[in-house]
Every structure is written in C-alpha cells, then in structure tokens.
Amino acid sequence: MSNLGIGQLAKRAGVAIDTVRYYERNNLLSPSTRLASGYRRYGDAELKRLRFIRRAKALGFTLEDIRGLLSLSNERSVAKVKQAAEAKLADVEHRIEELERIRDGLRTLVKACPGHGRAEACPILNSLNAEDVP
Amino acid sequence: MSNLGIGQLAKRAGVAIDTVRYYERNNLLSPSTRLASGYRRYGDAELKRLRFIRRAKALGFTLEDIRGLLSLSNERSVAKVKQAAEAKLADVEHRIEELERIRDGLRTLVKACPGHGRAEACPILNSLNAEDVP
DNA sequence: CTTGACTCTAGACCATGGTCCAGACTTTAG
DNA sequence: CTAAAGTCTGGACCATGGTCTAGAGTCAAG
Known part of the structure; x- marks a missing residue:
C-alpha cells in the first residue's frame, strides 16, 4: 500500500x-x-x-453529481447508481441529438453557399435572419 | 412590427x-x-x-461562440461567412464526437449493471474505480 | 547541518453566466 | 391626478470549478 x-x-x-x-x-x-x-x-x-x-x-458529471455517486457507493445502493447513470445517459443523448440537428443545418447551409457574390444570395446569412418559432 | x-x-x-x-x-x-x-x-x-x-x-454554445455566430450576419464578405460557418461546423462535429464517446461509455456501463446487489457487483462503480493509467 | 524541494494555511483572483439591489425616474390605468 | 407597474444605472453578489500567492514550516539528500 x-x-x-x-x-x-x-x-x-x-x-x-x-x-x-x-x-x-x-x-x-x-x-x-x-x-x-x-x-x-x-x-x-x-x-x-x-x-x-x-x-x-x-x-460529464458535475462535482455535485460525483458527491452523490460517492455517497451512494458507501450506501451500496446499486439501483440508485444505475438510475443516476441512466439519467446522465439520457441527458447526453439529448444533447447529441440537438447538436446533430445544428450540424445538419450548418452542413446544408455550407453546401448551399456559393462562397462569393452578394450577401443577399448567401443562404447562411438568410438563415440567421429567418423567422423563428417562440 | x-x-x-x-x-x-x-x-x-x-x-x-x-x-x-x-x-x-x-x-x-x-x-x-x-x-x-x-x-x-x-x-x-x-x-x-x-x-x-x-x-x-x-x-451548448458559449456566449462567445454566439457572438461569433451573430457577427456572421454583419460580415460583408460571403467567403468569410462561409469560412466561419465551416469552422463552426467542424467545431460542432467535434463536440458530437466527444459526446458520443461519453454516451458509449455510459451505455456500456448501464447495460452491464444489474441494478441491484452489492456495490462490488456494480460495473459503474467498479469502472469508475478501475486502476487505469491517468 | 544545510539547501532545495515540498507542503501548510488563508485568502485573493479568474472566467462564465447570470441575478439581485437601491434609489431614482417614467409610463400607464383608473 | 394619483398610484401602481415598469425601467433606469451602477455595483454587489452568487455558484461552479478551479488557480495562484504569500509567508511560514517541513522533509530528504548530500
């Protein structure tokens, strides 16, 4: 030791x-x-x-999350540990989905943008100025 | 208006x-x-x-990221706009990859955890307690 | 024993992204 | 007109997750 x-x-x-x-x-x-x-x-x-x-x-656990995990490991509460990991997993999956939507949007814009010409013809700028849903 | x-x-x-x-x-x-x-x-x-x-x-964009995104619309050079969008796309792709690695780690652990029993049998705790190199 | 490396504490400081407060002024509804 | 609701500014304060400093004490090699 x-x-x-x-x-x-x-x-x-x-x-x-x-x-x-x-x-x-x-x-x-x-x-x-x-x-x-x-x-x-x-x-x-x-x-x-x-x-x-x-x-x-x-x-991706915060220090507070970790305090929780550590105390659970003392309690030998395996079910709670698993629950916490599942919650964090769902959180991570959600964030990935959101980022994938952004990625796809950016990809489409980059492909559609000629890279030259007038600003009004740039789909990237037009998209940033688009009407959003509340 | x-x-x-x-x-x-x-x-x-x-x-x-x-x-x-x-x-x-x-x-x-x-x-x-x-x-x-x-x-x-x-x-x-x-x-x-x-x-x-x-x-x-x-x-998950920081306010500084967002300042960058927003400044695209002020940019008069379409080429620069496209470049900035490409950089942001690469950034987003990188973040997705990182999150996917985290997701896979969590998935593996959650699948392997029985959800009951002694702490020593919980792969989530064991994995986090593992003795790998820093 | 001496010297250099290590460690101690308390507290200041940093960046991020807000949130709240006091005291004064403005707008709006009745 | 009055009272309530809204807004103004500047600055203090909060949580998170550290990072750094000063000044003093300790440990280990030669």
Whole structure:
C-alpha cells in the first residue's frame, strides 16, 4: 500500500495539487491521515477515489453529481447508481441529438453557399435572419 | 412590427430582464432605439436575435461562440461567412464526437449493471474505480 | 547541518453566466 | 391626478470549478 504526499497523489491521478485541496474543501476527498506536521497522507483508496472523480468528471458529471455517486457507493445502493447513470445517459443523448440537428443545418447551409457574390444570395446569412418559432 | 419594452421582449423570448441587459453589456444584443427617457425599445429583429441566442445557448454554445455566430450576419464578405460557418461546423462535429464517446461509455456501463446487489457487483462503480493509467 | 524541494494555511483572483439591489425616474390605468 | 407597474444605472453578489500567492514550516539528500 502506497503512502503518498499530496504532490505524488496529484501526479498519479493526473490533476493539480490545488485541485486536490479544492476537492477536499468540497468534501470529495480527504487524506487518510496527516503527519504531525499537518502534511496530508493518502493511500490507495484515496488514489482510486480521486481517479474515480476524474473519470466521472470526464463523463460529464458535475462535482455535485460525483458527491452523490460517492455517497451512494458507501450506501451500496446499486439501483440508485444505475438510475443516476441512466439519467446522465439520457441527458447526453439529448444533447447529441440537438447538436446533430445544428450540424445538419450548418452542413446544408455550407453546401448551399456559393462562397462569393452578394450577401443577399448567401443562404447562411438568410438563415440567421429567418423567422423563428417562440 | 412590434415595438417592445425590455420586459415584453424578455417575456416573449423566455429570458429574464436582467439577462437582456447582461447580453447588452456583453455586446450580444442592443435595443433598436431608446426613448427620450432612456427606456430601451426593441423590434422584431431584436426579438429574433434574442431567441437565436437562447436556442444556441441551449445547444451548448458559449456566449462567445454566439457572438461569433451573430457577427456572421454583419460580415460583408460571403467567403468569410462561409469560412466561419465551416469552422463552426467542424467545431460542432467535434463536440458530437466527444459526446458520443461519453454516451458509449455510459451505455456500456448501464447495460452491464444489474441494478441491484452489492456495490462490488456494480460495473459503474467498479469502472469508475478501475486502476487505469491517468 | 544545510539547501532545495515540498507542503501548510488563508485568502485573493479568474472566467462564465447570470441575478439581485437601491434609489431614482417614467409610463400607464383608473 | 394619483398610484401602481415598469425601467433606469451602477455595483454587489452568487455558484461552479478551479488557480495562484504569500509567508511560514517541513522533509530528504548530500
């Protein structure tokens, strides 16, 4: 079992030292112990936990979401964890659909635009000025 | 052509009054005129523009992105407009790809999770706890 | 033991995207 | 005309997720 200082921990997890302390202030991660000097010491559990946080963040969870996930893992409430992941999945899928609509719109405009001539002939400009639905 | 006060405009676009003024401070939207009293007056063009901003924001564009999108319509060079639209298209495509990776990760985890039992059996928690390289 | 690297705390600062407030003035309905 | 509702400005304040600094103390190698 490794016994890491904050710098080593941060390096191994791929985050900044300040971020580790920031997470501590925000109740996401505490050192397993402190030296008499006050230096933080971390073990494998904390390294895992920090990597958990980093990954969950990469998956689009906010720090608050992650606090929730971490506390669920203590409660051993697998159903709730799955629910949270499903909700986040639905959210991500929704955002993809919206972006795909935008992408298709942009593609159509780019294809239709001659790239020269008068502004009134540019479908991109005309589209931005179009009438929208409330 | 409607001639709206800031409250009416905000209401019709579905945003708060303060948000309208905030957008003005940040060069996203100006009133078409002001009354002698200083009261802002908006026309249809501003209402459209504000709705455009709202929708673009809902799609995950930052206000700076939106400033860029909106400035396309001021651009007199059709070639530049087309270029900017192409850049934004590439940007959108990139964002879609990132979200798709996130989506696939979440899907895999959700499928693999039984939704009950001990935490140690939950692949969502286990995956986030996995020991991979930073 | 000394020196350089590391860590401590508290608090300031950053960007983003708002949101709210006070105190004064304007507009509008009755 | 009066009162209520709306708007004005400037500045303070909020949450999120950090990032940086100062000044002091600690640890580890030579």
